[in-house]
Amino acid sequence: SSQSVHLAVDLGASSGRVIAAGLDEGRLWLNECHRFENEPVWIQDSLHWNVHGLWRDIVKGLRVAADQYDKIESVGVDTWGVDYVLLDASEQLAGPVRCYRDPRNQGSLESGFAIVPRDEIFAATGLQFMEINSLFQLHTAVKCNDATLGIAESFLMMGDFFHWLLSGKKSIEATMASTSQMLDPRTKQWREDLLTKFAIPTKLFSPVTQPGTNLGNVQPSVVAMTGLDNVPVIVPATHDTASAIVSVPTDDFAPDKPTWCYISSGTWSLMGVEVAQPKINALCAELNFTNEGGVQGSTRLLKNIGGLWVFQQIRKSLQRRGEDVSWDDMVTQAKQAKPFALLLDPDAGEFVAPHDMIDAIVDYAKRTGQAEPEGNGTLFRAALEGLALRYRSCLGMLESLVENRIETIHIVGGGSLNAFLCQMTADACGRTVVAGPVEATAIGNIAVQMIGTGRLQSIAEARKLIRDSFDAVTYQPQNAAGWDEPAVRFDALSSQA
Ligand code: ADP
Ligand code: LRH
DSSP: OOOEEEEEEEEOSSEEEEEEEEEETTEEEEEEEEEEEOOOEEETTEEEOOHHHHHHHHHHHHHHHHHHOSEEEEEEEEEOSSOEEEEETTSSBOSOOBOTTOGGGTTHHHHHHHHSOHHHHHHHHOOOOOTTSHHHHHHHHHHTTOHHHHHEEEEEEHHHHHHHHHHSOOOEEHHHHTTTTOBOTTTOSBOHHHHHHTTOOGGGOOOEEOTTOEEEEOOHHHHHHHOOOSOEEEOOOOBHHHHHHHTOOOOOOOTTSOOEEEEEESSSEEEEEEESSOOOSHHHHHHTOEEEEOGGGOEEEEEEEOTTHHHHHHHHHHHHTTOOOOHHHHHHHHHHSOTTSSOOOTTOGGGSSOSOHHHHHHHHHHHTTOOOOOSHHHHHHHHHHHHHHHHHHHHHHHHHHHTSOOOEEEEESGGGGOHHHHHHHHHHHTSEEEEOOTTHHHHHHHHHHHHHTTSOOOHHHHHHHHHHHSOOEEEOOOOSGGGHHHHHHHHHHOOOO
16 A cells, blocks of 8 residues: 555564554554564573564564555564563674563562662662562572673663664663663663672663664665565664553643553553652652653653453463463453452462462462462452552552542553453542553554654654544443452552552
């Protein structure tokens, strides 16, 4: 077709897609060229990403797009956060690409704090503490004498890695780098002092680049494989969550007194607000909220919540047992199950990387003195109710951090399609929920490419375009009081501030 499009490569922790987007009479339209699974692979006792398979699927998607559209304005990649690749002196992968769920990261916070105290790391980086953060993954590599580090010459985060494969240019994009816990959120520079204390080689890191940067055209090897020619690689907000937040369909910019929050709902739920400046204070440290970098200088003050991961992995467990259920089936059975039969903390340690999620839930029920779940519906319902309960406590923390009442919760991403979860979120939180767009991440990726190529001028203009282009669904709270008693029990059970 003669339409002109931008291409978003969007890699979530559970699936990837290549999406073409164009403008038609003031509206943005999307066309999914290719969608594929993304699943980490167990290699003995460790968990790796199949980056070769991902690259093959990206190439396939780009080929489909090149066949379909005459004019491709630009391409950009966003991915999940915190993970990285190391390249050696011959520009080859220095070792396997580890998944943040790799069990070797267990215990890395404690051993890390023995080297640099928690308060000092927080003051330097403003990030919430999670074993998965790149800083702690690299600390683990040092601790294990991982030979990869000895031969590594450069560090790239996942989006940067695919941009390098596309363009031949190495860059480290700012929003992604802000998830590493190695960057100063005020200066946006690497904290070399911190790296040195952890014996992480500082020579691996090059200066960060801003979203919107043009890396030049796709390189000849990509032209040969895909047929894309003369197509610039424009770096979006490569962190998927940063891209997703660009797509929140609001016209309200009040970064000092936010009245809305977002939940970017996929494998993880990232719940937070957009603010003008990082909040690096004692309350933020106590509540373990993070200050990640957003586009155009904003800060994403948010908390990681263990998301739909448990729900996804229950489905995988059932598939392994020969039972195939769709998301719709799961939601319907959840709705029919008895409320609050099992209270499940999405952030409990046993859910991080179990070989079988249903077994892990049964163990969890035993450990927490609850009845063993009866029937699949109870499992499905518990995974969703646990999220709504976690959102409720997180909302209270957010309001205390921003010292304002949050009126509206925007849910974007795959979870916005789960009407039952959206309604429970409205009920548990006692707030209006606005759900959509579902492909927020890819849309935000495209919007920043459009800003980079001058088709859009600002995030405000992008959000207006997104409001005009995609319908959102509103849920009003119905039964807030019914959540009070389970919320008390849940807070007593749950592990995280
Ligand atoms: P990620 O980017 O982390 O891979 P996504 O944003 O793609 O995640 O969201 C995936 C999740 O969206 C799935 O785990 C599933 O729970 C939910 N989802 C996707 N489609 C539907 C649907 N039709 N109904 C209900 N939930 C859905
Ligand atoms: C969501 C996400 C999140 C990170 C996690 C590793 O996809 O990028 O923001 O913390 O993955």
